[in-house]
Amino acid sequence: MFLAMWLVRVSSGVAKKKKKKKKKSAKKKPEQTDPPRIALSKFYPDGVYPEGEVQPYKDDNIWRTTSEEKRHTEKTMNEDPERTYESIRKAAEVHRQVRQHARKFIRPGMKLIDIAETIEAGTRALVDADGLEGGIAFPTGLNLNHCAAHYTPNPGDTTVLSQGDVLKVDIGVHVRGRICDSAFTMTFEPTYDKLLEAVKAATDTGIREAGIDVRLGELAGLIQETMESYEVEVAGKVYPVKPIENFSGHSIGLYNIHAGKSLMLIKNDDETKMEEGEYFAIETFGTTGRGYCIEEGDTSHYAKIYNAPQVPLRLSSAKSLLKTIENKFGTLAFCRRYLDRVGEKQYLFALNHLVSQGVVQPYPPLCDRRGSMTAQFEHTVLLRPTGKEVVSRGDDY
Structure with a gap:
């Protein structure tokens, strides 16, 4: 009986010692800061970044989705020494995180130069900027009202965002020369909500109808048709939403934001085709003005x-x-x-x-007539062999 009691005490002591033994804590994953400032490489150490929204091709290209040959081609393309797909996807993930924070912090009363520098600081930090290895692809566009494109604050600019402004935010990120180009529009009162809705719908049409062998002139007509189906009422007057006819989306090349092919916003006779492996900035601009922009103001x-x-x-x-x-x-x-x-x-x-x-x-800045309002939405779309990937798509747009 003594022996039995001793065994109980020993086993009880072992149990107590086991209880005292601390569990090894699992390694905590890093959390992104607010504003985002931790390099994405800390979150994706294997160099594999989130895939964008993949849409199947249509009509004569449906077969590509299940083609073993095209799957092999795609795998080969993604294993190239430059890691092309992963570079574009990293740039896109930087864009998503930076813009999601921007959409939270941008408010009337802020100086445009402060908005630009906050966005750019986030881009540089997340991409782990290193000269031509990765960084900002082009200056942050902060285009107000009738100004549609190519405006960023110069040093000393004191422009302040107002409650009634329509602000286009155009952000570019590159990784090893692979550029993610994406833009959105913000308003702070409902007057121009329909303008934004029209342009976003037109961009989504362009994305949905884009594909290998699609002719650029025909695709432009579909974008135009969507946008022109909207109108905006301002102070009791109704304005049709017009595409800006001298603007276009564009193919993107290595360290080259406009690589040669243009996707206009008005139906035209351009029979140039989109091709496998290319990627495009599908961007549309709508306006309550004349539908044509001219150069105006100081160059930035x-x-x-x-x-x-x-x-x-x-x-x-x-x-x-x-x-x-x-x-x-x-x-x-x-x-x-x-x-x-x-x-x-x-x-x-x-x-x-x-x-x-x-x-x-x-x-120089590109502007419609004063008093009009312009809007922009844009995504980068990769024409992979098996499907198109909207690399810059996010929960916000």
């Missing part, structure tokens, strides 16, 4: 011309500035704030010389 966007000619530069300051542009931005768009950020000073004369010599292209 610039880019070294793709395949720019070799020309002799007589100004040493221009040579030095060109070297900075090539090293920091390559053929990606930049703005004056970015030149300030990399330490360039008193560069306007040299910059204008590069423009006059045909080395750098200026992109």
Whole structure:
């Protein structure tokens, strides 16, 4: 009996010791900050990033979805040394996280320059910016009201967002030159809700109808038809929503935001086809104005011309500035704030010389008539062999 009692005590002691033994805590996954500032590589250490929304092809291309041959082609394309798909998807995930925060914090009363710099700080942090390896693909577009595109605050800009403004937010992210280009529009009162609805519907039409062998001129007609089915009532007057006829979506290339193919917003005779492996920025712009934009205001966007000619530069300051542009931005768009950020000073004369010599292209703001309102929605769509992937799609739009 003593032995039995001793065994009970021993076993009881073991049990107590087991209770005292601490459990090893599972390694806690990092959580993104608010605002987002932790590099995405911390969350995706294997380099595999979330897939966007995959839509099947239509009509004569339905067979691609289940084709073993096309699946093999797609696998081969994703295993290329550049990891093309994963680069685009990483850029898209950066875009999603940055814009979702932007849609929460942007409010009337804020300076546009503060909005731009907050968005850009998030992009640089999440993509783990490293020059031409990854970073901002083009200056953050913050286009107000009748201004539809190519406006970002220059240094010293004091413009403040107002309650009645219609704000287009155009954000570009690149990873190893693979660009995610996506945009949305914000309003803070319901007057122009139908304008936004029209443009978003037109962009969704473009995405839904896009595909391999689709002719760009016909696709433009479908976008136009959708957008023109809407109208907006402002102060008792009804305005038709018009596509901006001299704007377009575009194919995207390596370090090249406009790679040669244009998807206009008005039906036309362009028989150029979308092709397997290409990717496009499908973007639409609608307006309550005349439906045509002109250059207006101070230039903020610039880019070294793709395949720019070799020309002799007589100004040493221009040579030095060109070297900075090539090293920091390559053929990606930049703005004056970015030149300030990399330490360039008193560069306007040299910059204008590069423009006059045909080395750098200026992109002034593009505006409809004053008093009108414009809206924009845009997604990047990858034409994979087995289906189209809307890489920039998110829960917000």
